[in-house]
Amino acid sequence: MILFVTVSAMAQINVHGTVIDRESGEPIVGAPVIAKGADGKIKKYSISNADGGFAMTLPSVAGCILDITMMGYNRQSLQLDSVSFPLTVYMEAGNISIKEVTVNADRIREQGDTITYYTGSFAQSQDRTIGDVLKRMPGIDVADNGRIQYQGEDINKFYIEGSDLLGGKYGIATNGISPDDVGAVEIMENHQPMQVLSGVSFSDKAAINLKLKDKAKATWVFRGNGGGGRSWQPEGAIWDGELFAMAAMAGFQSITTLRTNNTGDDLSASNTDFFAARRGTGLSRYVSVGLPEVPSLDSKRTLFNRSFLVSANNLRRFEHGEFKANIDYSFNRIAADASNITTYFLDNGNRVVTENRDGIEHEHSLSGKFIYELNRKSAFINNTLQTDIDWNNINLRTAGSIPNSQSAYLPDYYVGNTFKLIKRFKGKHLVIFESRNEWESLPQTLDLDANGLSYRQHVGDHAFHTHESAAYAFSLKGITVSLEGGIKGYWRSMNSSLPDMPEQLPGITYNVIHTNRFTVYATPKLEYWVKRINLTLDLPVSYAHYSFDKAIANRDEVYFSPSLNFNWKPNNRFSGTIRCGIGRSPMNLDLIHPGLIMTDYRTMKSGVDNFYNYSSQNVSASFSYKHTLHGVFANGMVMHSWSHMPYTMAQQLYGDYVVYSYADADNDGKMLMAMGSLGKTLDFMHGSCNINGSFNRNESRLLSQQQSVQSVGSGWSVGGKINGSPWRWFGFDYAISYFENRLTMNGASAPWLSSMTNCLNLNFTLHEKWQWQISGEHYRNCLAEGTYKNILMLDAKLIFKPTKRIELSASMTNILDKKQYDYTTYSQLYSFESRRALRGRQLLFTITLNL
């Protein structure tokens, strides 16, 4: 035994040495030194000390390997049985690559009602604007038109560094600001934009704030790109240009942007006011001449445009509030054409009917908004002056059974001013005064040339709306009681004339209508907060006097539309809301016109000759859940509503013409809608994913050829998105969506029609300065039961970044040069062939400058 111990003690080998940096000759501290057996398993280890020294004892070194690895150095492996001790190990500088898993703490962070998304952890190298990054943040949804939702609800404010510069036209920022300039995106839940109402009035809406990086603050940021190239359809030169200038300083903010292209890039997302309230003037167009509809593909495939947009936005802060001016002008020229060929299989030979439609639309829009605002805890003052002028011209030619050409001139002139004052006294009492005055004129002219005859439909429509209100509120022990009262006045005059009209149509073709209204109303409101529950009861009651200048009898009406809102937020993660309401409302006053109005070359509409009210009920439930640490966001909503209208739309055919009118018949409608969404960050690959689904069912009635038709439209959809950047040199975005819908008339169901879209975008960073993008979409649209149309579109882009400020790119869209979207459906009696043009292959060279 003693002998054995002695032998084993003697057999212990002292493995020791020093770890040295080869370049500097300095000892390396903290280097893990691992002795591995022949099986690759760890036998012993040591960590180098302050002198770079390490030591360990091993019973035997036969077949053993000594591994010295360290961050910042290349790995060293030594066969232990071929070295002598003390060892000197020289380490060479190098990199040990590790699989990175994003540190969660730096992706999404929650503080009270504020959720912070760090831009860098969601951005990918191909992202051009902050809007591209927002789409990847779980919980935030950016629709195709640019509208932003958080947890299924529209946002109520969009701030840049805490300032509301752009109002509802935040598309200018999301489509302009570079992700490199934004440090973080903050979501402020339950955001009450008016400080004076904080703690008094509950808001279930969220706001977005872009936190700029220091380099983008207190200075001007410029970005510009210009590109030119060639397109194969429409054949000719193409251009795409953009200038963007931004300043975010303490007392001053400014964004000016100029964009133009004819490459199919729809600029309307930059020019839409997502917060626009319904205009009090309530006018809508009678004439509805539209360009032929395009296939349900991404708009960049189908839009034949020439677009131009300029927007100047400035904000200046003073000691007593801030002043903002937003001025925008946009121009759009859109061309579209379509042809349908129907072949009837007849005994005496086939009969072919061709219908071609081609048209051009010119849209000009000029708008100005001037706002003064004071937003303090004790007082809120806002005056907004807004003016919008639009001109729309549409020229449409149709060749076929009724060959004709239509030309519509549809301008719109609007000016409105809103003044709002809220004052808080002794912390608990609020007095609110609001005055809103609006005027709008919506003239419409439709010139029609058909069968060698000319027709001209003219409509003049003007309205003035004024609304003065005052409110008082006080809060006590969590209960806020408020009473709002006011008067509204509305004067509208409409005249229409159609001097000649096709002979086979009955009825009068001129209207002179005055629809005036005077309303007195009161809205008591009760808001109750206890623990984490908010209960809001609205009880609006109003009296309205309608005068119609003898066109129809004057009316006096009383309306009462109570609604209840219950919100429960047991913790910061979950919020649930139930809403319900019932109400009685007046009909749309623009339906009152006994005479016919021609809305397009084969459609005439006449309104009601009586005044109606309709009633409705609705109930909805929604929830939202988030767990920011795990990056989980979920929301869901279900809504059911019922409506009862004592009038029903009727459709009657006279030869090739359709006449719509309204009849005294009950129309009960029902609507069911449900939707849900679940998002999650995928930290292991720097990405996120989302799944969503929706269902809707609409039931309504119309009279067709004096027969009552009960129609039910049903639809459902599911979709998923995933994106990530698992390696520094590779990023991807993938989305799939599938939807089906069906129309049922009087119990007879048409087949479900489905549509599936797959979009994939791959981005390879080949080298620090070179990037290669390849993207594409595949569509599978169901045309008739069992008949599908498949189409694949492919794009590629090569980017070269010689310096940080300059980027050169060459892109080719629609590489496969698919120029037509054609399909044919057959029945026993005829075949129907539809042809639509797509944007063909195009090549674009672009230079981008960031200053």
Added chain:
Amino acid sequence: MSTRHRKQIRFCLIFLCIATASLSSFAQNAQIKASYDYHFFDPRGIEQYHDYVLLAASDKSMFYNYHTLWLDATRCTKDGEAWYAQTSLVIMGQVMGKSREEAEAICESSGTGRPVAMYVVKEKGKFKVWDEVYHEYRKYSEDIEERDWNIAADSTKNILGYECILAESDYHGRHWTAWFAPEIPINAGPWKLVGLPGLIMEAVDSTGQHHFTISGIEISDKAFPKVPEPFYYEKTTRQRFLRLCRYRYDNFQGMRDLHFGTDAPRVSQEKIDYETGKPGFDLLETDYR
């Protein structure tokens, strides 16, 4: 030795000092950044979740809470302290009359909350610790003791895509089981758990009451931040700090008196019962008795 030689030696020494200084200042940047979830039961038996960030380089590491660092650094500036004072007043107004759970939730979710107080910096063979118990701020330094980790090379577990090896060791009163990743060759880990030839990705004590789990890892060249001290940290030793912590759980009224003075209103028995340590639960280090 000639004067010239002396001058040369002095020059060399100065040069060496500068070189070492520049080298050590170069070494003040981290090489990796990792995030850890710390799931534990405090001595009252209340379940808690804290999140930490570890910045580590070969010769230095720092384990801290992101929000606490931000808040403390903010409060070190004049404007930051003014913001803190104002926001705290608002929060105080909000929590008045609320239940304890609600008040805690409001405080913790407000930017002014500071649920995690500990900073651990490993540097030059020592741990430097900044911590707090019942608004009493303390800092101490301790030598890093050698651990006797027993590696079970056959026991592996995949964590965040890394094959991790199990190792066991006693440390300051608890028996720890840790999983480390040899693929990340750095002597670092959560809290004071170090001494393995790879990053410690997960560690749990034998009672299961203290559990650190890694949730993310990135390459980083971030400079090690200085631990901000917006308030006075009294110097102490580890043992004395642990005993003070124990006192807070054994004699809550006494701890209150120590902090606020005996003139402060007495606490209800119900509150004392709530705040008192429960059998079977203890501090993270238990070798203070």
